[in-house]
Amino acid sequence: MFKHKVFQNILDYLDPLRHETNAVKNDFKEWDKTSQVLQIRSITLLTASLYIIYAGMDHEILVDEALSFATFMHLYFLPILLSLIAIISFSQKLYKPMIGLLMLAPVIANIGNLYLNTMLRTGSEHLSEIYLPEIYLSMIWIFAISGLRFYEALISGMTTFIIFLAYQSSIDIPKEIFYLHFLWIFIMA
Numbered sequence: 660m661f662k663h664k665v666f667q668n669i670l671d672y673l674d675p676l677r678h679e680t681n682a683v684k685n686d687f688k689e690w691d692k693t694s695q696v697l698q699i700r701s702i703t704l705l706t707a708s709l710y711i712i713y714a715g716m717d718h719e720i721l722v723d724e725a726l727s728f729a730t731f732m733h734l735y736f737l738p739i740l741l742s743l744i745a746i747i748s749f750s751q752k753l754y755k756p757m758i759g760l761l762m763l764a765p766v767i768a769n770i771g772n773l774y775l776n777t778m779l780r781t782g783s784e785h786l787s788e789i790y791l792p793e794i795y796l797s798m799i800w801i802f803a804i805s806g807l808r809f810y811e812a813l814i815s816g817m818t819t820f821i822i823f824l825a826y827q828s829s830i831d832i833p834k835e836i837f838y839l840h841f842l843w844i845f846i847m848a
Contacts, residue, residue, distance in 0.1 A: 670810055692754070699761060699806035700748040706800070707741035710734070720786065725778045732771040740764055761807060762815040765797045769819045772797075773826045780830065794823055795843055820844055 671677050676684050714734035721729055741764060747757040772793045779787035801807065801816045823844050827837055 673809065695806050695808075696748050696754070696757075699757065700745045702804055702806060703741040703745040703748075703761070703764075707738040707745070710737045710741070720789070721779075722786075725775060725786075728771075728778065729775055732768070732775070736771075737764070737768055740767070758807070758811060761805060762811050765801050765805070765815055766818050766822070769794050769797055770822060773823065776826075777830075791840070794819070798844065 676687060679687075710733045714730055717726060717729040717733055740760070744757055744760050744764065747753045747760070772790060776787045776790055779790065798816055798819065801819065802809075802812045805812065805815075807815065824841065827840055
């Protein structure tokens with residue numbers, strides 16, 4: 660209960676409309692929704708396209724056992740999920756499910772990325788390390804590019820941060836590398 664109140668007080672403080680009436684807040688949200696949905700539609704289609712390009716690069720980089728998983732994630736699953744979000748954005752009735760999927764998409768992408776990193780750790784160190792920056796970029800995507808409102812981005816970003824922290828804690832890496840990865844993810848979150 661106490662943690663919830665503290666969190667709510669922080670969110671209230673960060674709200675630039677905190678001193679406005681509920682009617683003004685609702686009017687602003689409705690006014691802003693059109694541009695938000697356009698941003699979400701555009702960025703999900705662009706990101707889906709970039710994942711397809713990413714899948715082409717996977718074929719040049721990855722070994723066979725990791726390639727099938729990376730192809731599934733980067734060529735099929737994530738582009739289809741992101742395209743679905745873009746399609747859903749055309750329906751006002753599906754606004755909340757669209758936001759839910761948009762919050763979930765980077766979490767799923769990062770879980771897939773960490774699984775791919777786990778597969779690549781048994782081989783060349785460089786392969787697992789070159790896929791790790793996707794997590795840093797996804798944190799920027801969540802907060803600055805996706806079109807999510809701050810509290811929605813905060814939930815998605817913190818979920819990703821906790822998953823990443825659990826992953827980094829579970830693998831055997833030198834502490835100085837762990838601290839550096841932790842710092843970058845924390846800064847991005």
